[in-house]
Amino acid sequence: AVWNKVHDEL
Amino acid sequence: MNIFRFLADLSHMASIVILILQIRKTKSAAGVSYKTQFLYALVFVTRYIDIFFHYVSLYNTFMKIFFVTSTIYILYLMRVQYKPSHDPNIDTFRIEYIIAPSAVLALIINHGYTLYEILWSFSVWLESGAILPQLFMLQRTGEAETLTVHYIFALGIYRLLYIPNWIYRYVTEGRVEPIAFLASLIQTALYSDFFYIYYTKVMQGKKFELP
Numbered sequence: 463a464v465w466n467k468v469h470d471e472l
Numbered sequence: 473m474n475i476f477r478f479l480a481d482l483s484h485m486a487s488i489v490i491l492i493l494q495i496r497k498t499k500s501a502a503g504v505s506y507k508t509q510f511l512y513a514l515v516f517v518t519r520y521i522d523i524f525f526h527y528v529s530l531y532n533t534f535m536k537i538f539f540v541t542s543t544i545y546i547l548y549l550m551r552v553q554y555k556p557s558h559d560p561n562i563d564t565f566r567i568e569y570i571i572a573p574s575a576v577l578a579l580i581i582n583h584g585y586t587l588y589e590i591l592w593s594f595s596v597w598l599e600s601g602a603i604l605p606q607l608f609m610l611q612r613t614g615e616a617e618t619l620t621v622h623y624i625f626a627l628g629i630y631r632l633l634y635i636p637n638w639i640y641r642y643v644t645e646g647r648v649e650p651i652a653f654l655a656s657l658i659q660t661a662l663y664s665d666f667f668y669i670y671y672t673k674v675m676q677g678k679k680f681e682l683p
Contacts, residue, residue: 468641468647468649468652469522469526469528470528470529470532471477471649471652472481472484472532472535472536472539
């Protein structure tokens, strides 16, 4: 799984 | 963008529109917690400062601008336009009890020790508890305007829908966002009582009254 930050959400 | 996230954003937007329409139509902000609205403004400002240096999409930018400006507009309506209708004596929840733990959590659990990441994490924790002054106020008054109740419901649905969104993103993209996921769970748990009363009273056409 990719645990890094997801910056594409509100 | 999946259906859960899109519906979540729409219901979030709807909740704010409902609130603005209610305040403007009744020319009153009675029953609305100023403290909760202030906390949401703080949530949006601390989370969306990336609007200046991180472009995602037109949708994303538009929504960020909408959430920041609409919430500040609500603060204006409550503080200036319809000030006399808001009674601070029943809006008594101490917001330090939400802000301080959120700050501590942001310092412990984050995606890196930069100002931006800490503010982002702070905003996520803060959002999960920001409804508390409003729920507390509801509990004190015992009943509420139907629209205020719909507002809280739409807001609760928004974060509830982010849970399947995260499960979906894990399944399809292999992505895990533990901070936002955990905060969604906390927020939904805080709503559980409210959802129950909403279901048993409002859905059956009765007035929202606490037992």
